Amino acid sequence: MTMRALRRSEVEASAEWIASVQLRSGMIPWYPGGHADAWNHTEAAMALSLAGRRAEAEAAFGWLRDTQQADGSWCLYLLAEGVEDPRRDPNVCAYVATGVWWHWRLSGDRGFLETMWPTVSAAVDFALRLQAPGGEIHWSLDVDGHLGRFALLTGTSSILRSVRLAIALAAALGEERPAWEAAADRIAGAIARHLGAPVSAGVFAPKNRWAMDWYYPVLSGAMDAESARMRLEERWETFVLPGRGVRCVSDHEWITVAETAECAMALDAIGARRRAIEVLGWTRQHRDADGAYATGCVYPQAVRFPGGERSTYSAAAVLMADHLLFAGSAVGDLFRSVGASDSDSDSEEETEVA
Numbered sequence: 001m002t003m004r005a006l007r008r009s010e011v012e013a014s015a016e017w018i019a020s021v022q023l024r025s026g027m028i029p030w031y032p033g034g035h036a037d038a039w040n041h042t043e044a045a046m047a048l049s050l051a052g053r054r055a056e057a058e059a060a061f062g063w064l065r066d067t068q069q070a071d072g073s074w075c076l077y078l079l080a081e082g083v084e085d086p087r088r089d090p091n092v093c094a095y096v097a098t099g100v101w102w103h104w105r106l107s108g109d110r111g112f113l114e115t116m117w118p119t120v121s122a123a124v125d126f127a128l129r130l131q132a133p134g135g136e137i138h139w140s141l142d143v144d145g146h147l148g149r150f151a152l153l154t155g156t157s158s159i160l161r162s163v164r165l166a167i168a169l170a171a172a173l174g175e176e177r178p179a180w181e182a183a184a185d186r187i188a189g190a191i192a193r194h195l196g197a198p199v200s201a202g203v204f205a206p207k208n209r210w211a212m213d214w215y216y217p218v219l220s221g222a223m224d225a226e227s228a229r230m231r232l233e234e235r236w237e238t239f240v241l242p243g244r245g246v247r248c249v250s251d252h253e254w255i256t257v258a259e260t261a262e263c264a265m266a267l268d269a270i271g272a273r274r275r276a277i278e279v280l281g282w283t284r285q286h287r288d289a290d291g292a293y294a295t296g297c298v299y300p301q302a303v304r305f306p307g308g309e310r311s312t313y314s315a316a317a318v319l320m321a322d323h324l325l326f327a328g329s330a331v332g333d334l335f336r337s338v339g340a341s342d343s344d345s346d347s348e349e350e351t352e353v354a
Contacts, residue, residue: 004281005326006319013291014315015051018044021312022056023080026063030311035084038064038074039092040313042099047316049103050323050331057103058112064096065119072122073141088141090127091155096120097166098334104169105330117173124166127159128183135190136203150205153194154212157220160187161335164221191222195231209249211239211259215266219335228270232353239263244299245282253299257286261317268325269335272353277325283318293318 006014022028028044029036045060067074073093077084097120104113130138130147137156140148163184170177194203195217207213214235218228238250245255246263260283267276286294292310297303324332 006322010287010291011051011319011322014287014293014319015048015053015291017291018047018312018315019053019056022060025080026059026061026066027078027080028060028063028312029080030313031309035077035079037077037089037092038067039089039095040311040316042095043316043320044312046099046102047319049106050319050327050329054107061099061103061112061116061119065116068119068122072124072126076140086143088126089139089155090130090137090141091139091152091158091162093123094127094159094162094166096123097162097169101165101169102331102334104172108330110172113169113172117169120166120169124163124180128163128180131183131186132190132203134193134203135186135188136194137187139205151190151203152213153191153204153207154210154216156187156204157191157216157222160184160191160222161220163187188222191217191220195223195227209251211246211248211250211263214239215263219262219266219269221269221335225270228266229272229353232266232270232272236353240279241299243282245286245297246279248296254296254305255299256296257283257293257314258295258311258317261314261321264321265324265335267353268321270353273325275353276321280318280321280325286314287318291315 018028021032027036028041030040041060042064045057048057048060064074067078069075073088075083075085076087076089076092100113100116100120127137130141132138132151136151137159138147139150139152139155163180167177167180167184170180190203215232217223218231223231239247241247241253241255245257245260248254248256248259261280264276264280267279283293286297288310293314294304295309295311295314296305298305323329324334
């Protein structure tokens with residue numbers, strides 16, 4: 001069955017649901033009464049932006065400005081009344097660059113870019129201060145100043161995308177960031193060496209159970225198109241439940257909506273458009289009438305998990321994937337033009353996966 005784009009009314013309903021969870025401060029929790037982190041908060045702001053809810057999106061970016069620490073970071077988890085977890089995650093921090101790039105490209109508002117630039121610049125500088133000599137990024141910084149003992153492939157891949165988009169923002173403002181460019185090259189090199197080495201020789205913590213470690217090197221643009229296609233194909237049956245979604249982890253029948261939408265974006269990034277549309281279409285069964293999406297679903301019982309939760313970041317990931325696949329807007333090159341992928345998404349010949 002050919003899957004179709006979300007109707008405009010469906011996009012608006014999902015954006016309305018996200019906005020209903022947003023607090024007056026601009027913070028967007030994972031779910032009503034829950035905590036927030038800068039990464040998922042930014043993802044939700046991007047969904048509001050694509051749906052035309054500019055005021056709410058800019059309130060969300062304003063919350064990021066207001067809560068950024070002096071060193072350019074954000075605490076890992078925040079509640080309406082304060083800090084839940086004071087650790088810093090460089091991937092969470094750097095992702096603000098992706099959100100600002102997205103909103104600026106959609107709105108064309110240079111004033112917004114200029115206002116957010118100090119926030120972006122400080123966040124990227126913070127993330128890159130956690131870079132190891134080999135190019136990978138330590139996954140965390142504790143409040144006592146101790147670095148996390150390892151790096152994560154998913155997080156480092158996401159940081160690569162964010163840094164490259166931050167470089168594009170700098171260029172738009174007439175600034176140069178050669179240190180960022182060199183750091184991005186070192187990140188890409190670390191990822192390439194890891195992917196080409198035996199698992200035991202890799203520089204990243206072994207997280208092969210997690211789907212994000214499978215597709216994020218593709219989504220980040222760290223791989224050429226052929227290598228990316230082979231990577232997705234090799235573990236397709238491990239992570240994909242056909243007709244249902246993408247597993248969060250390989251050894252459980254638990255699909256998550258966000259991972260399913262992100263996998264669709266990774267497929268689209270390498271030119272596998274038909275497969276991307278099919279995978280994204282599987283998220284429809286996890287959508288409610290008010291536009292919210294379940295966080296996950298356990299099979300074969302088909303029970304929502306955890307605890308029937310519906311999350312803002314899950315709805316946001318679906319809206320973003322739908323927008324990238326079907327809208328043809330100014331952000332359509334988010335995963336296509338920045339990075340190493342040489343796939344031509346406009347070609348009549350499609351990359352085959354699985």
